[in-house]
Amino acid sequence: xxxxxxxxxxxxxxxxxxxxxxxxxxxxxxxxxxxxxxxxxxxxxxxxxxxxxxxxxxxxxxxxxxxxxxxxxxxxxxxxxxxxxxxxxxxxxxxxxxxxxxxxxxxxxxxxxxxxxxxxxxxxxxxxxxxxxxxxxxxxxxxxxxxxxxxxxxxxxxxxxxxxxxxxxxxxxxxxxxxxxxxxxxxxxxxxxxxxxxxxxxxxxxxxxxxxxxxxxxxxxxxxxxxxxxxxxxxxxxxxxxxxxxxxxxxxxxxxxxxxxxxxxxxxxxxxxxxxxxxxxxxxxxxxxxxxxxxxxxxxxxxxxxxxxxxxxxxxxxxxxxxxxxxxxxxxxxxxxxxxxxxxxxxxxxxxxxxxxxxxxxxxxxxxxxxxxxxxxxxxxxxxxxxxxxxxxxxxxxxxxxxxxxxxxxxxxxxxxxxxxxxxxxxxxxxxxxxxxxxxxxxxxxxxxxxxxxxxxxxxxxxxxxxxxxxxxxxxxxxxxxxxxxxxxxxxxxxxxxxxxxxxxxxxxxxxxxxxxxxxxxxxxxxxxxxxxxxxxxxxxxxxxxxxxxxxxxxxxxxxxxxxxxxxxxxxxxxxxxxxxxxxxxxxxxxxxxxxxxxxxxxxxxxxxxxxxxxxxxxxxxxxxxxxxxxxxxxxxxxxxxxxxxxxxxxxxxxxxxxxxxxxxxxxxxxxxxxxxxxxxxxxxxxxxxxxxxxxxxxxxxxxxxxxxxxxxxxxxxxxxxxxxxxxxxxxxxxxxxxxxxxxxxxxxxx
Numbered sequence: 235x236x237x238x239x240x241x242x243x244x245x246x247x248x249x250x251x252x253x254x255x256x257x258x259x260x261x262x263x264x265x266x267x268x269x270x271x272x273x274x275x276x277x278x279x280x281x282x283x284x285x286x287x288x289x290x291x292x293x294x295x296x297x298x299x300x301x302x303x304x305x306x307x308x309x310x311x312x313x314x315x316x317x318x319x320x321x322x323x324x325x326x327x328x329x330x331x332x333x334x335x336x337x338x339x340x341x342x343x344x345x346x347x348x349x350x351x352x353x354x355x356x357x358x359x360x361x362x363x364x365x366x367x368x369x370x371x372x373x374x375x376x377x378x379x380x381x382x383x384x385x386x387x388x389x390x391x392x393x394x395x396x397x398x399x400x401x402x403x404x405x406x407x408x409x410x411x412x413x414x415x416x417x418x419x420x421x422x423x424x425x426x427x428x429x430x431x432x433x434x435x436x437x438x439x440x441x442x443x444x445x446x447x448x449x450x451x452x453x454x455x456x457x458x459x460x461x462x463x464x465x466x467x468x469x470x471x472x473x474x475x476x477x478x479x480x481x482x483x484x485x486x487x488x489x490x491x492x493x494x495x496x497x498x499x500x501x502x503x504x505x506x507x508x509x510x511x512x513x514x515x516x517x518x519x520x521x522x523x524x525x526x527x528x529x530x531x532x533x534x535x536x537x538x539x540x541x542x543x544x545x546x547x548x549x550x551x552x553x554x555x556x557x558x559x560x561x562x563x564x565x566x567x568x569x570x571x572x573x574x575x576x577x578x579x580x581x582x583x584x585x586x587x588x589x590x591x592x593x594x595x596x597x598x599x600x601x602x603x604x605x606x607x608x609x610x611x612x613x614x615x616x617x618x619x620x621x622x623x624x625x626x627x628x629x630x631x632x633x634x635x636x637x638x639x640x641x642x643x644x645x646x647x648x649x650x651x652x653x654x655x656x657x658x659x660x661x662x663x664x665x666x667x668x669x670x671x672x673x674x675x676x677x678x679x680x681x682x683x684x685x686x687x688x689x690x691x692x693x694x695x696x697x698x699x700x701x702x703x704x705x706x707x708x709x710x711x712x713x714x715x716x717x718x719x720x721x722x723x724x725x726x727x728x729x730x731x732x733x734x735x736x737x738x739x740x741x742x743x744x745x746x747x748x749x750x751x752x753x754x755x756x757x758x759x760x761x762x763x764x765x766x767x768x769x770x771x772x773x774x775x776x777x778x779x780x781x782x783x784x785x786x787x788x789x790x791x792x793x794x795x796x797x798x799x800x801x802x803x804x805x806x807x808x809x810x811x812x813x814x815x816x817x818x819x820x821x822x823x824x825x826x827x828x829x830x831x832x833x834x835x836x837x838x839x840x841x842x843x844x845x846x847x848x849x850x851x852x853x854x855x856x857x858x859x860x861x862x863x864x865x866x867x868x869x870x871x872x873x874x875x876x877x878x879x880x881x882x883x884x885x886x887x888x889x890x891x892x893x894x895x896x897x898x899x900x901x902x903x904x905x906x907x908x909x910x911x912x913x914x915x916x917x918x919x920x921x922x923x924x925x926x927x928x929x930x931x932x933x934x935x936x937x938x939x940x941x942x943x944x945x946x947x948x949x950x951x952x953x954x955x956x957x958x959x960x961x962x963x964x965x966x967x968x969x970x971x972x973x974x975x976x977x978x979x980x981x982x983x984x985x
């Protein structure tokens with residue numbers, strides 16, 4: 235139903251105020267008069283770097299903010315956002331497989347819809363268009379990242395829907411009125427080739443107008459994703475075992491107009507095209523995908539006075555995806571099938587005929603291949619007013635529109651909508667405790683996709699014992715169903731006698747999230763040694779969690795009647811010794827399960843029970859040599875699939891599917907340690923030339939990024955009738971294999 239579909243977009247309007255406008259605002263000019271100056275600078279991993287005014291405000295009022303700078307990403311050698319975040323950001327779990335060109339970012343035990351990833355404040359959350367998912371985070375060019383700001387806890391008031399557990403705001407490099415540039419090339423394992431560059435220059439003699447242009451080309455055969463022995467026999471025979479090449483091209487332009495010392499205007503244009511393959515072991519013989527993702531955004535910032543800051547921003551995005559999915563044609567006639575290429579030969583029942591068939595909308599050409607996507611536009615105005623020495627007020631108005639841009643062949647109902655959001659955030663000061671920072675905020679969205687929704691947020695930070703502090707924050711969020719969850723109606727695969735795919739449920743209710751976090755931290759310097767540490771915890775509850783039935787024909791989306799509870803503990807320690815040594819350790823544990831029903835106490839699938847990251851970074855005294863070691867250690871992580879355990883399935887009540895029990899099969903694909911390392915030499919008088927050797931998976935650990943469950947629908951034994959789709963032999967699991975030991979060489983220069 236129209237009223238429930240576009241939840242992903244409804245609150246995201248606030249995101250532009252929090253991301254695009256603020257990233258370009260006074261934080262970059264150093265005028266942070268709205269932030270309590272007693273709050274220490276946020277630690278930036280890997281370098282001393284700027285942080286946005288939003289990040290400083292969030293940290294000042296109780297939100298945990300981790301910032302990863304461009305130098306840390308550069309030293310890591312990461313070729314995509316997922317690789318960088320897996321090792322540099324604590325509490326991160328990657329959904330899907332980065333080496334396949336498809337991935338999502340998940341924070342602190344949440345799923346895909348609980349962590350919002352943005353580019354300069356523009357949301358990349360997948361709206362779930364009719365064909366299949368669009369992986370927005372894969373469009374980010376790591377060479378253009380100035381910093382990654384990670385916000386934990388409930389942050390939907392500013393960042394919008396789907397920020398209920400966390401937000402990852404990727405802030406890109408921008409022109410600043412000076413002349414500067416970068417160029418780099420890289421080559422490595424699996425025929426990985428990359429070339430990139432950017433150049434910024436003033437357009438006038440005073441540097442008030444400046445422009446930056448950039449581009450990146452990445453091509454790789456990619457490592458093996460699936461074990462050939464895990465493929466269904468007929469899928470393997472029809473060509474399903476193959477390389478998984480991945481190509482990504484990024485181009486863009488960025489403009490700055492420095493109107494005066496207190497006023498500026500920025501505009502950005504990004505265009506990304508990626509091409510990748512993803513045939514799974516149980517299905518496709520061939521499955522190339524093409525994604526095209528344009529983004530336009532602009533921001534205007536005006537500091538009217540020391541007491542008043544005004545910001546306005548807008549964006550437009552129009553991602554589109556299309557692909558081919560070819561499936562093996564199977565002989566299902568008991569007497570056998572005549573081979574069309576050799577009439578004298580009979581193909582036995584259950585065998586591959588030698589032909590392949592495209593699924594609906596997944597063929598080739600203009601007659602049987604259709605594009606799927608969406609158009610989204612948003613605009614935001616926001617003001618920060620120091621109303622009194624004891625009160626700061628932040629208020630804003632956002633407007634966003636959403637339109638499905640998929641082919642009419644998908645017959646998706648008209649779900650166009652517009653939403654207006656209004657928010658206010660009060661920062662009162664206590665006269666008797668001026669160092670106490672308090673934030674009390676509320677937001678209401680009005681939309682033709684629903685009646686109205688109100689969410690809230692609070693934050694608190696209190697300095698203690700000099701350099702120590704305690705902090706707490708919490709808030710609510712909501713996430714509406716995606717298009718494919720509401721209306722997915724994939725036809726049966728070629729030759730099937732009954733549908734086996736998941737179908738949509740137009741009666742889905744929105745998910746609702748409530749989260750709380752608290753921590754205590756302390757930092758101190760002992761001569762050349764600086765130490766900073768924090769211990770914390772979080773508690774998240776998700777009601778109406780959207781999931782699917784298991785093992786039914788067909789499966790359907792439904793809202794779980796149980797509350798999903800995620801409890802966790804965190805710890806981090808940063809230490810530097812002089813200018814040569816930097817070390818970091820971070821740990822996150824998660825206990826994530828439903829609180830009632832047959833899944834009670836069962837750790838959520840694809841949610842690690844714990845994981846930690848560690849890094850050691852050494853720089854020589856002359857600053858020319860660098861050595862970096864990055865480790866990721868992970869505990870148990872379970873995948874579940876197959877039919878529900880017999881006797882646990884409950885019937886539908888009032889038209890809504892209820893809990894259907896626990897999938898029969900499970901597999902722990904966690905418990906591994908992966909270590910990456912890099913050696914960098916900087917040449918030139920200004921250390922402007924970088925030579926780097928990167929080693930991925932130094933100890934050649936065999937591990938899985940993800941684990942999936944398939945079936946033998948195309949298997950010869952199943953199609954001969956040797957067993958049915960309720961037999962254990964019908965189902966099997968397979969790992970999405972992690973990258974083996976790999977080597978990459980890079981040369982880059984700045985000028």
